[in-house]
Amino acid sequence: MPNLFNTVWDRHTVGTLASGQTQLFIGLHLIHEVTSPQAFEMLRARDLEVMYPQRTFATVDHIIPTDNQARPFADGLAEQMMSAIEKNCDEFGITLFGLDDERQGIVHTVGPEQGLTQPGLTVACGDSHTSTHGAFGAIAFGIGTSQVAHVLATQTLAMNKPQVRRVEVNGDLAAGVFAKDVILYIIRQLGVKGGIGFAYEFAGEVFDRMSMEERMTVCNMSIEGGARCGYVNPDETTIEYLRGRPFVPPGDDFETAAAGWRSLASGPDATYDDEVCFLAGAIEPTVTWGINPAQSVGISEPIPPVSEFPAEEQTGVQEALEYMSLEAGKRIWGQKIDVAFIGSCTNGRISDLREAAKIAEGNHVASGVKAIVVPGSQQILRQAESEGLHEVFQAAGFEWRAAGCSMCLAMNPDKLQGREVCASSSNRNFKGRQGSPTGRTLLMSPAMVAAAAIAGAVTDVREMLSPVSV
Amino acid sequence: MTQITQITGTGIPLLLDDIDTDRIIPARYLRCVSFDGIGEHAFRDDREQHEAHPFDHPQHQEASILVVGRNFGCGSSREHAPQSLLRWGVRAIVGESFAEIFFGNCTAIGLPCVTAERSALDALANMIAADPPLEINVDLQADEVRYADTVVPVEMAASARDALVSGQWDFLSQLLDNADAIHETAARLPNLSSTV
Numbered sequence: 001m002p003n004l005f006n007t008v009w010d011r012h013t014v015g016t017l018a019s020g021q022t023q024l025f026i027g028l029h030l031i032h033e034v035t036s037p038q039a040f041e042m043l044r045a046r047d048l049e050v051m052y053p054q055r056t057f058a059t060v061d062h063i064i065p066t067d068n069q070a071r072p073f074a075d076g077l078a079e080q081m082m083s084a085i086e087k088n089c090d091e092f093g094i095t096l097f098g099l100d101d102e103r104q105g106i107v108h109t110v111g112p113e114q115g116l117t118q119p120g121l122t123v124a125c126g127d128s129h130t131s132t133h134g135a136f137g138a139i140a141f142g143i144g145t146s147q148v149a150h151v152l153a154t155q156t157l158a159m160n161k162p163q164v165r166r167v168e169v170n171g172d173l174a175a176g177v178f179a180k181d182v183i184l185y186i187i188r189q190l191g192v193k194g195g196i197g198f199a200y201e202f203a204g205e206v207f208d209r210m211s212m213e214e215r216m217t218v219c220n221m222s223i224e225g226g227a228r229c230g231y232v233n234p235d236e237t238t239i240e241y242l243r244g245r246p247f248v249p250p251g252d253d254f255e256t257a258a259a260g261w262r263s264l265a266s267g268p269d270a271t272y273d274d275e276v277c278f279l280a281g282a283i284e285p286t287v288t289w290g291i292n293p294a295q296s297v298g299i300s301e302p303i304p305p306v307s308e309f310p311a312e313e314q315t316g317v318q319e320a321l322e323y324m325s326l327e328a329g330k331r332i333w334g335q336k337i338d339v340a341f342i343g344s345c346t347n348g349r350i351s352d353l354r355e356a357a358k359i360a361e362g363n364h365v366a367s368g369v370k371a372i373v374v375p376g377s378q379q380i381l382r383q384a385e386s387e388g389l390h391e392v393f394q395a396a397g398f399e400w401r402a403a404g405c406s407m408c409l410a411m412n413p414d415k416l417q418g419r420e421v422c423a424s425s426s427n428r429n430f431k432g433r434q435g436s437p438t439g440r441t442l443l444m445s446p447a448m449v450a451a452a453a454i455a456g457a458v459t460d461v462r463e464m465l466s467p468v469s470v
Numbered sequence: 471m472t473q474i475t476q477i478t479g480t481g482i483p484l485l486l487d488d489i490d491t492d493r494i495i496p497a498r499y500l501r502c503v504s505f506d507g508i509g510e511h512a513f514r515d516d517r518e519q520h521e522a523h524p525f526d527h528p529q530h531q532e533a534s535i536l537v538v539g540r541n542f543g544c545g546s547s548r549e550h551a552p553q554s555l556l557r558w559g560v561r562a563i564v565g566e567s568f569a570e571i572f573f574g575n576c577t578a579i580g581l582p583c584v585t586a587e588r589s590a591l592d593a594l595a596n597m598i599a600a601d602p603p604l605e606i607n608v609d610l611q612a613d614e615v616r617y618a619d620t621v622v623p624v625e626m627a628a629s630a631r632d633a634l635v636s637g638q639w640d641f642l643s644q645l646l647d648n649a650d651a652i653h654e655t656a657a658r659l660p661n662l663s664s665t666v
Contacts, residue, residue, distance in 0.1 A: 014655045017644055018636075019629040025655045028662060035548065037503035046642070051652070055662055063501060077501035084503045116662060128547040128571060144549035144575035146642075154645040156652055160629060192488060193541040196570055226544065228570050247662055257660070292488050292544075312540070312588075316487050409546075411497045430492045430545060437496070437515035 003266040004233055005164045005199050008139045012122045014156055021158040027121035028138075029056040029151045031094070032107045033063055033085040034411065035126030039148035040088040052155045053093040057116060058085060060098060061106045062411045064404035066374050069099060078412065092152070105377020105403045108132035108345040112216065113379055115245025119234035119261035124151055129345050129427065131222040134231030135215035136238055137264055139199070141229040162197055162228065163273035166266075168204035171280035176462035178355065179214035180347060180425070180445035182206060184286040184296045186218075187225040189278065192294045195227025198274070201266060202232050206280050212241040213351045220346045221427050224293040233265035285461055287332045288429045288443040290320035295429075296443070299460045303328050323431060324440050325419075332458050335442065338420040340371040340453035341434075342398075342446045344408040347425035348376030352446040353384050356425075357392045359450035359464055365397035366456025372399045372414065374406040398453065410435025423452035473637035474580055477562040477608040479534030481617075482524050483595035489538065490545035491572065495554045497546075508550055509557030525558070529602035537595050538565035539588075543572025552576045562608040564615055564624065566591060577630040580639050582610055584624040590615075594622065610635050 002010075014023040031039075036058070043050070050056065063078040072079040082099075089096035097103040097110055104110070108129050111117040117133040123140035124130065126148040133140035143157065150157055167186060200222050207215060215232045222230025232238075239258045242248050249257045284298030295317070297303055305328045309317050321328060326335070342348070342356050353375065365371045373393050375381040381403055384390055390400040407414040408426035415435025416422055422434055422441050429441040442458060451461040499511040517523040524530050536555065542565045543551060552575045555563070563576065563583045576583050586594075597604055597617060606617045608624075610631055615622040633639040645652075 011659070012655065014651045015648055017641075018638060019633045019644075021629045023645060023648060023651075025652065025659065027659060034500050038505055038549075041504065042642075048646075051649075052656065062497075075501070080503055081501060118660075126547060126549075128545065130547075142547035142571055144547055144552075144571065144578060146549060146575065146578040150642050150645055153642060154649070154652060155656065156645050156648075158641040158645065160627065192544060193567060193569070196541070196567065223545075223571075226541070226569065249660075292490070313487075409492075409497045411500060428490070428492070428545060430490045432496055432515045433492050435498070437519060 001267055001269040001271060003164055003201060003270040003272060004137055004231065004264050005139060005201065007264055008120050008122065009161060017158055019158065021160055023156050024122060024159045025156050026124045026151050027055065028111070028116055028123045030107050030111055030123070030125040031056060031058045031148060032127065033060050033081045035145050036088065036148055037081060037084040038145045039152060040092065042146070042149040043153055048153045050092045050094065050152045055155060056094050056152065058089050058094050058096040059104055059107050059110050060085060062405045062409065064099065065413050066401035066404045066406045069402055102378050105379065106345045106348060106405055108220065109348065109376035109380065112136065112212070113377060115242050115248040118242065118248065119238060120264045124157060128223045129220050131228065131230050132216050132220040132345055134219040134222065134229055135212060137231055137234035137261065139229055139231065142223065162199045164201055165198045165274040165276065166201045166203055166272045168275065168277040169206040169280055170204045170277065173206060173280045173283060176285055176447070176465055177283050178445040178447060179210060179217040181283050181286040183218045183221040184288070184293065184443065185283045186278065187221065187294045188296050190225050190276070192224065192292050193226040195222065195225040198227050200227040200230035201272070202230060207232050208235070211351060212237060213349045216349070217346055221293065224427060234261045235265065285445065285448050287448065287458055289324060289326050289332050290317070291323055291429055291431050293427065293429060293443060295320055297332060299333055302331050305329055332442065333460065335458045336421065337369060337423045337452050337457060339416060339422040340369060340449050341407040341422055341424040341426065342449050343374030343376065343406050344426035345376060346427040347446045348374060348380065350380050350383050352425065353380070353389050356446040356450040357389045359447050359454065359461060360396040360398060361392050363396055363454045365453045369453055369456050371397060371453040372401055372407065374401045375403050377403050407434055409433060423449045423458065425449045471637045471640045472580065474582060474634040475611050477535060477582070478605060479561060480532060480603055481535045481537055481594065481598040481606045482530040482533035483537045483598045484524050485537060485539050485591060485595045487539040488541045488544055491543055491548050491551035492545055494543065494551040495548065500548060500550050505550065505553040505557065508554045512554040512558045532559070534559055534561040535606045535608060536560045536563045537591055537598065538563060540566040542568050544569040547571045549575045552579055552581050556581050564591065564608065577633060577639060578641060580634065582608065582626065582634050584608065584615070584626045586615065586622050586624045590622045
């Protein structure tokens with residue numbers, strides 16, 4: 001029996017190309033200011049139009065300053081990119097959620113928020129974290145700029161069909177263990193290239209119980225495990241999240257659509273190319289110690305000795321430890337931090353801010369630590385402010401910023417300096433990722449980042465949770 | 471488009487694993503609206519931190535065949551990464567394995583990525599280091615990399631190889647050819663329509 005991936009793929013297949021690749025129709029195309037300007041130039045060079053402008057939506061996120069947003073931006077290059085997307089969307093008839101639009105935010109936050117991301121769609125965007133949208137039971141993947149031009153001009157892509165691996169996690173997550181810890185654990189187990197050639201179907205009790213925001217965190221980081229695409233089957237959680245959002249079908253049509261969405265889910269007889277299974281009870285709050293997202297440990301564990309890694313990885317592990325100035329055999333617990341960053345397409349949603357605020361409330365950021373909170377979208381910013389979360393953060397010494405990608409990738413003024421160590425709720429701990437060529441990133445859940453900000457060092461958030469009365 | 475069957479040139483060894491696209495082109499050099507001039511920023515931060523970086527080695531400045539390790543090009547989907555390598559002068563990449571989006575981006579711009587056994591890559595990298603002017607031939611039709619009297623069997627996804635060898639790597643033209651089938655597919659799928 002087909003799984004969801006195969007069903008959606010077949011439904012969007014236009015035909016087979018001479019190369020043997022599938023010509024795949026893209027139901028929803030999202031663009032942003034960084035990877036689209038050259039694509040529009042490619043269209044102009046060939047005198048092409050956008051074939052389905054109503055299927056492409058644009059937002060601005062990567063280069064947006066999160067403090068002073070006055071135009072023109074202080075960074076002339078950023079201003080040039082901003083002007084380019086405004087001009088391109090205007091000229092080609094594409095809806096743009098610009099800075100002055102209350103729907104603006106990180107591309108992978110606003111698609112779901114607006115109800116654009118729906119089960120059974122194919123979704124493409126010139127950004128590897130497009131896998132986020134798979135949380136809705138969509139087939140969503142990142143593409144390069146030439147492919148952005150392909151989608152603009154033809155609404156299709158030339159694709160090789162991946163295999164499908166079911167990744168099951170069963171059992172109960174302990175208090176203080178979040179979706180971020182689950183995906184970091186999976187990547188640690190399967191490796192950063194374990195998913196190459198696969199789409200991941202995340203299934204089992206843990207994902208069944210997760211909210212849509214938690215599922216988005218998991219699917220977001222599929223690509224960090226090498227899988228271009230990751231998804232969760234649509235269920236009542238998915239449908240209730242979408243109900244009433246601006247771009248879903250109105251009225252009774254929504255129920256019709258919802259029935260269709262339910263029918264897409266992989267059934268009990270669905271077959272897979274591979275299946276793996278993990279136990280939730282094995283997952284602790286997890287922190288990366290290295291320079292790729294698989295190099296992580298549970299907070300109570302020591303960094304494993306180099307000799308415990310496969311021979312082929314040992315050089316890389318040694319390089320990572322040297323870059324990070326960390327020692328094998330020691331715990332990451334207690335590692336001093338300079339910066340704390342809460343935000344990004346991985347963990348910049350309202351539930352992330354609520355969890356972080358619970359830790360921040362009544363505490364204060366440690367002396368010498370710079371801590372910033374960056375909502376994923378203007379809508380999340382307004383929601384957080386209506387709940388008073390910004391006041392909780394500010395009282396605790398966190399800076400409260402405007403929506404954008406911020407310090408996840410440092411294409412904007414938010415950057416690490418020198419050898420700073422950053423506790424970060426983002427998705428990549430690559431060398432130089434956060435803007436300083438020698439900067440050091442420790443990936444963890446937003447609650448763990450808040451805890452580290454307050455302690456001034458990596459700590460175990462479970463020790464800061466309010467005791468639950470029984 | 472040009473048929474890409476054989477690439478002949480000197481090599482540049484960078485036999486490291488899990489090189490992500492942030493390393494290939496740091497994000498601050500993505501602040502641009504054209505790919506022009508992006509070649510000079512290839513491996514910019516790594517080069518500034520390592521004086522002996524291969525991309526700065528005087529004897530590799532004319533090199534066109536890059537030799538890499540495992541999972542090359544992982545991370546961000548930025549096409550700026552292969553574009554910067556292409557503009558620097560790289561015309562083919564030989565590695566143990568490639569990240570998927572990077573591989574697709576390379577194919578779309580006519581930059582072949584072929585895979586070989588690690589032991590063969592070690593030997594090739596050592597040969598290049600010992601003899602930088604060594605001529606290397608990447609033969610996509612024969613699935614071989616040849617240098618001196620050595621023949622290394624290589625692999626490449628058939629769809630990508632066929633596209634490059636036949637000159638059909640301009641996927642945009644092929645996709646456009648099927649406009650009728652595209653419209654038929656669109657017609658049977660739901661629209662995206664706002665209720666507001």
